[in-house]
Amino acid sequence: MHQLDGSCHCGNIRVLYRTAVAPEEARPRACQCTFCRKHNTRAISDPGGTLAITVDDQGALNRYRFGLGAAEFLICRTCGVYVAAFMADPHDDQGYATLMANVLEAQGRYPEAAPTVYDNEDEAGRRARRRQRWTPATLRKH
Template sequence: MTMHTGGCHCGNICLTFETELDLSQIEVRACQCSFCVKHGSRAVADPDGRLIISVKDSARLRRYRFGLSTADYLICGECGVYVAAITADDDARAIVIINALDDQKQFNQKPIPADFDAESKAQRQARRRARWMPVEVSFE
């Protein structure tokens, strides 16, 4: 497994993205929803990989939901960095925002614009179960 680490700017949220894929095999997506566009978001996931999120102060973690309310968008309430999105299902899956990774420049593929506005709630949940990765969240 290759590990890509990172987190928010102030250090409250730490990330570890584990994957066996070579970076050239990972699709970088640029969601075209207004939230992601405003954040300049570039996201990746490996359905066979894993994202580990460690939060030092849970009071400084902000979860934002919008649209179909099927995911929590994780933002540090202290420094404002958008780090990941996690499904709101019992079997949580996630994407990691590569702008929050320390080695973000290694993800140099051109992002593929993705527009999911036409998806139903069921379609969105199914896509995320298939394409997003398992996630573990811990609070110190």
């Protein structure tokens, strides 16, 4: 297992990503939705891994939603970094996430992202895909 540390720029949101997939072997995705295009994302996930997201100051965590509202885009209000998309399931602090490779200390080891379009999904299809492909994740206060 690879244990990869990362955080937003100011350190308020920290992540620990455990995955069997070496950064060099990962296939980051550049989601082509209007939000992700503005952030130029490289999203990574591993259904066999785990992602622990820890927040120091909850007030500085923006859980932004748009579109179908089925996922929250976790953004630090202090430094502006987009850290991960999180789908709470079944609890508010537990679910599935896709992580932005750029927040990891090992981000330089990840390949360029392949553009990926998810336009033709309804909410149920989208939730089902995320359960299958995203990383089991927790979102907790430090």
